[in-house]
Amino acid sequence: METQAFQKTYTKLTQITKATCTLQAADVGYDELALVNGRLAQVVKIIGNNVTLQIFGGTEGVPNNAEVTFLGKAPTLNVSDDLAGRFFNAYGQPIDGGPEVEGLEIEIGGPSVNPVQRMKPSNMIFTGIAGIDLNNSLVSGQKIPFFADPDQPFNQVMAIVALRAKADKIILGGMGLTNDDYLFFKNVFDNAGALDRIISFVNTTDDPPVERLLIPDMALTAAEYFAVEKNETVLVLLTDMTLYADALSIVSNRMDQIPSKDSMPGSLYSDLAKIYEKAVQFPKGGSITIIAVTTLSGGDITHAIPDNTGYITEGQLFLRRDTDIAKVIVDPFRSLSRLKQNVIGKDTRGDHAQVMNAAIKLYAEAANAKTKLENGFDLTDFDERSLNFAKQYSNDLLAIDVNIDGVGMLDQAWKLFATYFTPAEVGIKKELVDKYWPKEN
């Protein structure tokens, strides 16, 4: 991004804060980009001739006589098929040593899809992980985060899901990614021979935090190009959205806005919704699916970031270490995919819904039995059987190392029902029991 000859240069800043600077300038558009001593900045406030700029790279070392030039446009990305296989920073500049991408220059953070032009998401994404496919089926055009504590293997699970999802393009938006995690993704995709389908926009922990604010819009602008122009199915991975929200709160704090819950800006819901709502099924076949990561602190989902996210996304996935089987499982109680109804029994067998619910109810019975056990009470025969069922259900279906197809997982569930219970205890519609209950031999 070079300055051009005819642009006017300003050299007098009237105010500098940790993230913003203010100067007197005329004929400036809202959201417009500027360079402050070569650092990229964006207009966030105009009062008369006073223009406030948010400097993405931070204001360290910016003098009050810094050179400011306005670029006459909002942040943009050059889009073309050449994006595939490339790695970029938050500004859309290559970081893989390759050439700049030639293509159509598009403003990022573009308009929303007209709701009447959306299609109902109705194609299931099979992941092979039954904890997801059976209980929390994913649908293309969905947006769903992992709610995870930092010690959980969410990036691994996300990478598995991404590779098995059979998407035409996978776009990684990394915010505050550690260099190690960045290399992990790069390796996994490379080993799978999938690099030509991957596009990455990465802001690592080495980069200034405010830059992160550009990452989701960059990733989604690229996604929209492939989904709208090429009718491709695009999977967007955003990790970690908590760090994105933290960057929002830094900026709002510097602009003297009144914080709402948990020191987050009052507009957090709208800010996050603008990103997640880019997930869409287009009528011509293209789609954008967003799988994100929201790290929690101490599993607290009432914090403003996971809380607002939960209201926006179509469900959430929780991972949990099950000490009974010493494996990480997809928690069936707290996880939810809101769009599963669109595909359950349609892209999967007709008994899916009832099998799913029955298994979870029995798993809940086991949880009650476990409480009884821990409190030192005697268990009934039913309690004992529930506990045994729960262990095997966890191991055969919920664990993240499971790789089983859509029919196999249902058959396996029926097998477990028959091993431990009577049909009346399972409580499934009679016609399904007649059809699928394993016959004794």
Add this chain to the structure above:
Amino acid sequence: MTKGVVAGIIANLVMVDVDGPVAQNEICFIKLKKVPLMAEVIKVVGEQAYVQVFESTRNLRVGDTVEFAGHMLEATLGPGILSKNYDGLQNDLNKMEGVFLKRGDYTNPLEVDSKWDFKPLANVGDRVQAGSWLGEVQENWIAHKIMVPFKLNGKFTLKTLAGPGNYSLSDTIAVLVDSDGKEHVVTMVQKWPVKLAIRAYTAKPRPFKMMETGIRTIDSLNPIVEGGTGFTPGPFGTGKTVLQHALSKHAEADMIIVAACGERANEVVEIFTEFPELDDPRTGRKLMERTTIIANTSNMPVAAREASVYTAMTIAEYYRSMGLKILLLADSTSRWAQALREMSNRMEELPGPDAYPMDLPAIISNFYSRAGYVFLPNGTTGSITFIGAVSPAGGNLKEPVTESTKKAARCFYALSQQRADSKRYPAVDPIDSYSKYLEYPEFIEYLSENISPDWLENLLFAKNLLVRGKEAYEQINILGDDGVPLEYHLRFWKSEVFDYVILQQDAFDHTDSSTPIERQKYMMKIVIDIVKGQYDFDSFDEVNIYFRRLINVLKQMNYSEYMSDDFKKFKVELDEILQERIVAVTA
């Protein structure tokens, strides 16, 4: 008209220097190059107006020109609103071109060229007033009344009235003469500022008629009335939206207005795709024919989100004035409150609790008060039943939006995380929830006369049963299965029967999703009889197993077509199981 120039921009808050008078809430259009961006005045300081822009302000500049419209944000009211999909400002979303929303693309809410078959209902010489019915046209299956515009104050004499025939929206339907002899021309279309209530009714009595929703946990436990208000707070994932959709599909209303306010676009898409296909069981027509959708999803501009609930309410009031029974659903009012918070924050107002504006409780109760059951000037009645979803931050029911709404709404359907976690849907907490209407003598009378003489009695019995069941459950958990008398197990399992059979309902099952009142009565009687029965058991293990069997058969009944062969077969099976253990039926 007053003109102005942009003087400052902070996100969607714009300061405008004006050259003449401006009114609070007046609409203006800011010219961004050639695109007009609609905005609303929310504060005036000296010669400067603060306006909230209903669009993104990207690339807007200081010095851009502004034109004021001289009126507040108005809804356009006339035949053709049914079955439409609007945004929060009542733009017809289906008329917009392209996949993406374009700034400044404002479309007509009605079909300009449409013709309507008009039948007069009044006579020349009649004395009329705002809201008087002049005639009607057939809109889908509703007799859409053409009324004297609500903006006209006082009494008028009907000077001319169009005869039966086909008219377009802009044709003159009537000419009215006021007391000064001044003439007023009436067409089929009128406008009304959305933030003001339409008061073209003579009285607003306490509502007393039960509104059948087909949802058992509401009808059989905490019924709502025609013209009543209710709200459903719940943490995410507890099924607020599924409940709202179930209400919109099955509730017994003439017209449903769904305001999708700041929620997920895919949820609205579900309505868009399902409602034109689904049958309305009562009329046999498609659900979409009685539905209007206001979709201002979470990624659409924030200021228009605030407007969307008002637009929806104004349309509801317009149709109520025709003597119709309206159900208005808003999902969710918390997003509307957040929109207020964002603006209040940008205007640097002193914040109230959780940074919401101080007058939030007043704004919410003001809005809920626009619902209600009314007597119209011609003696007929109409109603707006309003049920709002609330999304409490962190699932905490003590947060400002939930608290303010609790003061305004009369029915409280608390969605419980615990019930949702154990997949007991709908997750309405039967013990915390309440319906204040159960305290109304006129409603109690209505129930016993129109639903069933023992409806209230059964309902109160059931509530008590659930509380006792919960207490027994807690005792069992503390003292252990062996540590409590057998009676506690019985008590717990009896409440479980009620929970599984009456409260839990499968919103995605064709048969179970909606239960007509006749069927609810029938099942209620069966369950109450079971609960009142005395049983003979030797151990708690037996209780456990026996009641699981009972519940299983009763659930099969719920899944079967009412009074079908299957249904009767399961009933016989149920009676057999009961014979095994029951000793006596206590009255």
